[in-house]
Amino acid sequence: MKIHALAKIVILALIGFLLMPGLILAKEKPNVVFMLADNLGYGDLGVYGGGETRGAPTPRIDKLANEGIQFTQFLVESGCTPSRAALMTGRYSIRSGLSLVIVPGTPNTLAGKEVTLGELFKSKGYSTAYFGKWHVGTEKQSLPQNQGFDQWYGIPNTTDETFYVPGSKTAKAPLPDGFTKPAIVSAVKGGDAEFVKEYTYETRRTIDFEIADKSIEYIKNTAAKKKPFFLFVSWTRPHEPNKPSKKFAGKSRIGDYGDGVMELDYNTGRVLDAIDDARIRKNTIVVWVSDNGPTRTTAWPDGGFAGPYRGELGSSLEGSIRTAGMMRWPGKIKPGASNEMFSIMDFFPTFASIIGAPVPSDRPIDGVDQSDFLLGEQKNSNREHLLTFIGDRLHSVRWRQFRVYMVDQGGGSGTTAEFQYGLGGSYKILDYPQIFNIEHDPREEYNVSAHHGWVMPHAMKHIMEYKTSLKKHPNPPPPNLANH
Amino acid sequence: MKIHALAKIVILALIGFLLMPGLILAKEKPNVVFMLADNLGYGDLGVYGGGETRGAPTPRIDKLANEGIQFTQFLVESGCTPSRAALMTGRYSIRSGLSLVIVPGTPNTLAGKEVTLGELFKSKGYSTAYFGKWHVGTEKQSLPQNQGFDQWYGIPNTTDETFYVPGSKTAKAPLPDGFTKPAIVSAVKGGDAEFVKEYTYETRRTIDFEIADKSIEYIKNTAAKKKPFFLFVSWTRPHEPNKPSKKFAGKSRIGDYGDGVMELDYNTGRVLDAIDDARIRKNTIVVWVSDNGPTRTTAWPDGGFAGPYRGELGSSLEGSIRTAGMMRWPGKIKPGASNEMFSIMDFFPTFASIIGAPVPSDRPIDGVDQSDFLLGEQKNSNREHLLTFIGDRLHSVRWRQFRVYMVDQGGGSGTTAEFQYGLGGSYKILDYPQIFNIEHDPREEYNVSAHHGWVMPHAMKHIMEYKTSLKKHPNPPPPNLANH
Numbered sequence: 018m019k020i021h022a023l024a025k026i027v028i029l030a031l032i033g034f035l036l037m038p039g040l041i042l043a044k045e046k047p048n049v050v051f052m053l054a055d056n057l058g059y060g061d062l063g064v065y066g067g068g069e070t071r072g073a074p075t076p077r078i079d080k081l082a083n084e085g086i087q088f089t090q091f092l093v094e095s096g097c098t099p100s101r102a103a104l105m106t107g108r109y110s111i112r113s114g115l116s117l118v119i120v121p122g123t124p125n126t127l128a129g130k131e132v133t134l135g136e137l138f139k140s141k142g143y144s145t146a147y148f149g150k151w152h153v154g155t156e157k158q159s160l161p162q163n164q165g166f167d168q169w170y171g172i173p174n175t176t177d178e179t180f181y182v183p184g185s186k187t188a189k190a191p192l193p194d195g196f197t198k199p200a201i202v203s204a205v206k207g208g209d210a211e212f213v214k215e216y217t218y219e220t221r222r223t224i225d226f227e228i229a230d231k232s233i234e235y236i237k238n239t240a241a242k243k244k245p246f247f248l249f250v251s252w253t254r255p256h257e258p259n260k261p262s263k264k265f266a267g268k269s270r271i272g273d274y275g276d277g278v279m280e281l282d283y284n285t286g287r288v289l290d291a292i293d294d295a296r297i298r299k300n301t302i303v304v305w306v307s308d309n310g311p312t313r314t315t316a317w318p319d320g321g322f323a324g325p326y327r328g329e330l331g332s333s334l335e336g337s338i339r340t341a342g343m344m345r346w347p348g349k350i351k352p353g354a355s356n357e358m359f360s361i362m363d364f365f366p367t368f369a370s371i372i373g374a375p376v377p378s379d380r381p382i383d384g385v386d387q388s389d390f391l392l393g394e395q396k397n398s399n400r401e402h403l404l405t406f407i408g409d410r411l412h413s414v415r416w417r418q419f420r421v422y423m424v425d426q427g428g429g430s431g432t433t434a435e436f437q438y439g440l441g442g443s444y445k446i447l448d449y450p451q452i453f454n455i456e457h458d459p460r461e462e463y464n465v466s467a468h469h470g471w472v473m474p475h476a477m478k479h480i481m482e483y484k485t486s487l488k489k490h491p492n493p494p495p496p497n498l499a500n501h
Numbered sequence: 502m503k504i505h506a507l508a509k510i511v512i513l514a515l516i517g518f519l520l521m522p523g524l525i526l527a528k529e530k531p532n533v534v535f536m537l538a539d540n541l542g543y544g545d546l547g548v549y550g551g552g553e554t555r556g557a558p559t560p561r562i563d564k565l566a567n568e569g570i571q572f573t574q575f576l577v578e579s580g581c582t583p584s585r586a587a588l589m590t591g592r593y594s595i596r597s598g599l600s601l602v603i604v605p606g607t608p609n610t611l612a613g614k615e616v617t618l619g620e621l622f623k624s625k626g627y628s629t630a631y632f633g634k635w636h637v638g639t640e641k642q643s644l645p646q647n648q649g650f651d652q653w654y655g656i657p658n659t660t661d662e663t664f665y666v667p668g669s670k671t672a673k674a675p676l677p678d679g680f681t682k683p684a685i686v687s688a689v690k691g692g693d694a695e696f697v698k699e700y701t702y703e704t705r706r707t708i709d710f711e712i713a714d715k716s717i718e719y720i721k722n723t724a725a726k727k728k729p730f731f732l733f734v735s736w737t738r739p740h741e742p743n744k745p746s747k748k749f750a751g752k753s754r755i756g757d758y759g760d761g762v763m764e765l766d767y768n769t770g771r772v773l774d775a776i777d778d779a780r781i782r783k784n785t786i787v788v789w790v791s792d793n794g795p796t797r798t799t800a801w802p803d804g805g806f807a808g809p810y811r812g813e814l815g816s817s818l819e820g821s822i823r824t825a826g827m828m829r830w831p832g833k834i835k836p837g838a839s840n841e842m843f844s845i846m847d848f849f850p851t852f853a854s855i856i857g858a859p860v861p862s863d864r865p866i867d868g869v870d871q872s873d874f875l876l877g878e879q880k881n882s883n884r885e886h887l888l889t890f891i892g893d894r895l896h897s898v899r900w901r902q903f904r905v906y907m908v909d910q911g912g913g914s915g916t917t918a919e920f921q922y923g924l925g926g927s928y929k930i931l932d933y934p935q936i937f938n939i940e941h942d943p944r945e946e947y948n949v950s951a952h953h954g955w956v957m958p959h960a961m962k963h964i965m966e967y968k969t970s971l972k973k974h975p976n977p978p979p980p981n982l983a984n985h
Contacts, residue, residue, distance in 0.1 A: 060809050060943070066550040069840040070573045072902060072940035089554045270902060271941035317947060324809045325544050356553040418556060418754060456556035457755035459544070463801060 046245040046372060047346065048301040049138070050236070050292060051364075053104075053249070054281060055097070055150060055176055055256035058311030059340050060324025061278055064354075065089075067322065072270030073278040077286030081305055082343040086391065087354040091342030092403050092415065093309045093361045096330055097175055097256075098125065099406075100308045100361055102153050105133040105164070107365025107376070107384035109483075111406040114493035115153060119174060126154030127164065128493075132377045134365060135165025138247035141372045144239050148231045149224075149251030150176060155193045162204035166249070169204045170231050172216050172224070176256035201227075222262045225254050229284040233291040240295035245372075250288060254281035257316040274319050302371075303345040306361065310337035325459040332426050333405040333412035335455050350391050357398035358415075363387045381486045402479045409494075414476040418456040419469065421476040423447060450476075530729040530856060531830065532785040533622070534720070534776060535848075537588075537733070538765060539581070539634060539660055539740035542795030543824050544808025545762055548838075551806065556754030557762040561770030565789055566827040570875065571838040575826030576887050576899065577793045577845045580814055581659055581740075582609065583890075584793045584845055586637050589617040589648070591849025591860070591868035593967075595890040598977035599637060603658060610638030611648065612977075616861045618849060619649025622731035625856045628723050632715045633708075633735030634660060639677045646688040650733070653688045654715050656700050656708070660740035685711075706746045709738050713768040717775040724779035729856075734772060738765035741800040758803045786855075787829040790845065794821035809943040816910050817889040817896035819939050834875050841882035842899075847871045865970045886963045893978075898960040902940040903953065905960040907931060934960075 061067040063079040064087055094100040094110055102108075102115035105127070110116045119125045127133075135145050147161040149171040154160075161169035172178055173192065178199040193202065193210040201220060202210040214220055232250050239246040259277035261267070269275025285305065292301050311321025313329040320329075328334025342359065344350060362384030369376045370388040385399040403415045412424040425445040450473065452466040545551040547563040548571055578584040578594055586592075586599035589611070594600045603609045611617075619629050631645040633655040638644075645653035656662055657676065662683040677686065677694040685704060686694040698704055716734050723730040743761035745751070753759025769789065776785050795805025797813040804813075812818025826843065828834060846868030853860045854872040869883040887899045896908040909929040934957065936950040 066809055069838075070940065071943070271938065275941070318941065322809070322943065325550055325806070354547075354553075454755065456554065457759070457802065459555070459806065 045300070046141070046143075048240075048245055048297055049247045049368065050232075050288065050301060050303050051134075051247070051249045052285060052288065052303070052305045053101075053149075053251045054305070054307040054341070055251075055253050056309060056312055056321060056330060057255055057278070057281070057307035057341055058313070058321035058323045058329070059326055059336065060322040061255070061311065062341050064343075065341055066324050071275065071278075071322065073275030075278060075282040077282045077289065078305060078343075081285070081289060081303065081345055082354075084347070084352055085303070085343050085345030086350050086352070088342040088344075088359045089354055089356045090358045091306060091340055091361070092338050092358060093307070093340055095333055095337050095405060095407050095412075096309055097152050101151075102127065103383075104308075104361045104364060105135075105153060106131050107134075107362050107382045108380070109362070109383050109404065109406060111409070111492050112381060112383070112490070116406050117408050119152060119154065126156040127159035129158030129163070131164075133164040134368065135161065135247070135249070137165070137365065137369055137374050138372065139165045139167075141374045142245070143372070144242075144244050144246040145248075146231075146235050146239075146246070147171065147249045147251065148235070149228045149249075150174075150253050151251070157194065157209070160193065160204065160210055162206050162208055162210070167206045169202070169210075170213070171228065171251060172199070172201055172253070173210065174199070176221070176253040177258060178216055218258065218260050221253070221258065222260045225252050225280060225284050226262065228252060229287045232288050236288070236291040236295050236297075240297050252281055252284070254278065254284075255321060257312060257319040259319050272318055274321065278321075299347045301346075304343075304364065306342035307340040308361075310340055326455075327460040327462075328426070331407075333407060333420075333422070333424070334426050334461060335420060335453075335459065338403070338405055338415070344391065346391075351393055355398075357390065358400040358403070359387060359398055360384060360400055360403055363400065367391065381490050402476070404479065404483060411480065414479060415455075416472060416475045416479065418454055419472045419476075420453050420455055420461070421472060422451040422453075529784070530625070530627075532724075532729055532781055533731045533852065534716075534772065534785060534787050535618075535731070535733045536769060536772065536787070536789045537585075537633075537735045538789070538791040538825070539735075539737050540793060540796055540805060540814060541739055541762070541765070541791035541825055542797070542805035542807045542813070543810055543820065544806040545739070545795065546825050548827075549825055550808050555759065555762075555806065557759030559762060559766040561766045561773065562789060562827075565769070565773060565787065565829060566838075568831070568836055569787070569827050569829030570834050570836070572826040572828075572843045573838055573840045574842045575790060575824055575845070576822050576842060577791070577824055579817055579821050579889060579891050579896075580793055581636050585635075586611065587867075588792075588845045588848060589619075589637060590615050591618075591846050591866045592864070593846070593867050593888065593890060595893070595976050596865060596867070596974070600890050601892050603636060603638065610640040611643035613642030613647070615648075617648040618852065619645065619731070619733070621649070621849065621853055621858050622856065623649045623651075625858045626729070627856070628726070628728050628730040629732075630715075630719050630723075630730070631655065631733045631735065632719070633712045633733075634658075634737050635735070641678065641693070644677065644688065644694055646690050646692055646694070651690045653686070653694075654697070655712065655735060656683070656685055656737070657694065658683070660705070660737040661742060662700055702742065702744050705737070705742065706744045709736055709764060709768050710746065712736060713771045716772050720772070720775040720779050720781075724781050736765055736768070738762065738768075739805060741796060741803040743803050756802055758805065762805075783831050785830075788827075788848065790826035791824040792845075794824055810939075811944040811946075812910070815891075817891060817904075817906070817908070818910050818945060819904060819937075819943065822887070822889055822899070828875065830875075835877055839882075841874065842884040842887070843871060843882055844868060844884055844887055847884065851875065865974050886960070888963065888967060895964065898963060899939075900956060900959045900963065902938055903956045903960075904937050904939055904945070905956060906935040906937075909935075 063075045064082040068075045094103050096118045098118045099110035099116050102110040102113050113131050138145050145166045147166040147169045151173050152175045155173045199216040201213045201216050203213050204210045255277035259273040261276040265276040265280040268279050292298050310330045313320045323336030326336035328336035365384045366376050366386040367388050370386045389395045390398045401417050405413045413420050413422045425447055451464045452469045453461040547559045548566040552559045578587050580602045582602045583594035583600050586594040586597050597615050622629050629650045631650040631653045635657050636659045639657045683700040685697045685700050687697050688694045739761035743757040745760040749760040749764040752763050776782050794814045797804045807820030810820035812820035849868045850860050850870040851872050854870045873879045874882045885901055889897045898905045909931055935948045936953045937945040
């Protein structure tokens with residue numbers, strides 16, 4: 018009897034011991050609040066040399082940067098759709114046929130078979146929500162509620178969707194089925210996008226307040242349920258047109274754009290406060306990144322600034338591909354600026370690793386797992402190169418501090434016609450690759466290829482790895498190109 | 502008797518009371534260590550977006566910036582001689598005839614009647630020393646030992662004085678009397694400059710180590726004497742030619758220039774450590790500033806970078822006139838970045854105020870007393886404009902966030918021929934002033950004069966104040982111009 022009783026205790030203790038790691042893991046599964054700014058440039062925020070010196074202070078985002086890792090080499094793709102596709106799938110956008118921006122008259126859309134960040138978190142039992150701009154396709158299978166998100170409130174395409182009216186009357190506007198005008202919509206998992214209100218110059222003024230409101234409510238309610246969540250906050254600021262909100266009109270010293278940046282800072286702060294109010298700061302990873310470089314010449318005066326770098330959205334110059342990015346995880350990620358390379362594609366495998374979700378093995382994943390680097394297990398990041406495609410064309414390769422160009426970047430303001438519409442003919446393939454040392458020459462004024470030919474084999478290695486991957490996994494044709 | 506005894510006590514107490522403020526002031530008189538970098542650009546240091554991202558980390562200077570006020574609008578003149586003359590005298594360099602850089606073949610020299618920072622501190626009983634590059638004239642009355650400094654060790658002209666040999670054989674090289682070759686010299690108050698060794702490509706490699714060594718020794722010895730001191734540390738880094746020292750050759754990722762910046766950071770750290778070792782950190786004001794903008798195109802690849810701003814040394818574009826600057830005074834100056842305007846001329850009246858020295862009243866002083874701002878007595882600085890002269894010509898006016906141009910700035914790489922030799926004819930006076938909004942448009946690409954004509958009266962007010970001052974105090978002819 019006594020021995021039996023003891024055995025029972027031992028067995029119970031053992032079971033308890035075996036269950037513990039699982040319980041601890043379940044308890045420790047972090048929440049993720051992922052905030053994405055729209056067309057904010059490298060030089061716009063205070064911690065990147067902008068903010069107050071640009072007449073538009075950003076104290077809340079600056080503070081967030083100081084509380085976490087501030088990436089000084091956060092690398093993206095050359096425009097909204099490509100960069101968001103890369104973020105959602107962990108793959109170069111060219112692999113999902115989304116390497117050109119979705120604009121009226123083009124049918125690009127995210128395929129149902131793509132596995133998104135939403136689905137990744139969903140596979141581990143997370144509550145998921147998406148508030149804000151989508152812009153990776155409007156066909157039913159492409160929308161957030163069918164790509165892993167429990168709910169969605171926002172705009173299907175882009176911030177300047179407001180421009181589509183009335184110009185898009187005769188074009189096949191990329192709108193969800195049943196819609197004839199740009200709209201703010203809501204949806205729940207598996208359902209249709211429901212019309213909430215028209216998306217106009219007027220509703221553009223307040224949409225980010227709505228995105229913040231929804232996010233705050235979601236954080237409050239989901240934290241109360243003690244269920245881990247993945248919240249994607251997809252701001253529309255400071256993408257043109259920055260029709261100002263009443264609260265921020267005239268608040269900056271540089272007009273609408275600065276007002277938009279200050280509003281973005283304010284609403285970011287509101288979401289951060291909601292995390293604190295719910296007492297989940299310690300177990301909540303906050304990511305705050307821009308999707309791509311700024312529009313400068315094309316949107317002036319309502320555009321951003323790439324700081325010391327040359328180029329803007331639409332090109333593959335450094336000012337287009339390097340933008341602002343930061344990540345906070347109290348007690349896990351050591352605060353400070355880091356010049357290690359981090360790509361927007363890296364979030365996919367990194368979060369997979371952090372939450373223990375499997376990465377799809379039936380397709381190339383170009384993102385790399387950066388969790389060991391972020392958590393201080395290793396000094397350097399796992400990335401030292403990045404390819405940049407625009408349309409069907411490899412434009413350049415970053416390898417360490419060098420950028421190698423295969424395609425002439427012209428005046429630096431982007432190869433917009435190709436970029437947006439895939440019309441072709443707007444780029445010139447270089448006779449001989451150009452090489453720029455970004456560290457020495459941030460504005461890419463001195464081609465050093467004559468003395469740095471040794472860089473080429475390193476760039477070629479990565480190009481060939483990519484080309485080899487195409488044999489088994491050919492890219493779909495970029496739809497814009499296919500349709501012209 | 503008793504009453505007499507009491508009266509005595511009262512009288513003694515009164516005398517003590519009257520003496521006390523004097524004693525306290527004497528005790529509190531702060532030391533000042535003023536470090537001046539040579540041709541470092543706004544974008545070179547880590548805290549200004551450079552450092553590690555430029556392949557040349559600057560951890561010691563970054564830390565200093567974070568311990569004090571980091572100026573994001575530290576404004577200077579367009580080259581070494583003008584900016585140093587403005588610093589030393591608290592006046593626009595055009596008032597002392599030093600508005601062009603001293604180069605071989607030109608006789609510019611600081612007049613004996615000018616009152617310098619050295620003399621200001623001397624007037625209050627400070628021990629004073631100057632180590633490093635001078636470059637405001639080589640005539641006897643112009644040299645440090647005759648301008649308020651107890652001792653001097655360094656080079657009379659500029660870092661690239663090494664280039665003068667043998668090119669200057671036939672030119673009237675600006676060297677102290679008795680010298681035929683560029684030399685490192687030493688001097689004591691009132692004496693002659695004594696030859697120490699030739700200043701060559703080889704001694705250029707190590708001169709900043711010598712400047713640091715002298716500074717460290719001086720701090721140690723003078724602190725031990727409990728006498729307040731003013732130490733001027735005039736680095737030669739990172740002015741071209743950055744022939745690297747053995748210790749730093751190849752240390753950066755961007756060649757000689759980066760190696761020079763890293764060495765500068767290292768030697769700055771050594772001087773800062775000496776302050777701590779002497780236990781005088783709390784009562785020592787540390788100023789660390791660059792003298793002007795970087796040489797970029799003219800010195801490539803051995804030149805600096807103006808970060809987000811357009812222009813370089815020699816022009817009046819923002820990248821030439823705005824550079825790095827910081828100031829530490831523990832417990833007195835609140836740490837943090839400040840976007841308030843601060844001119845290199847402001848140190849003169851500011852230090853006068855801090856140490857209680859009189860500012861000369863027989864001449865215009867263009868610097869403004871910034872002590873209340875620095876000590877937190879007022880929120881804003883006392884400066885909202887700055888004129889920029891090159892040679893005999895007003896090129897531009899900064900007023901608040903605007904820069905108003907009277908002279909075309911061409912490609913932005915400086916009006917070098919005029920700038921250095923005053924030959925004239927290399928600038929084009931604009932038919933109508935151009936106005937750029939530096940905050941909105943740091944690279945000065947969009948002339949907004951059509952919409953911002955209202956800025957002109959504000960700029961004109963300051964121009965007219967200056968012009969009015971000339972009636973009573975006409976400028977001397979810029980010697981370069983006078984001699985051609």
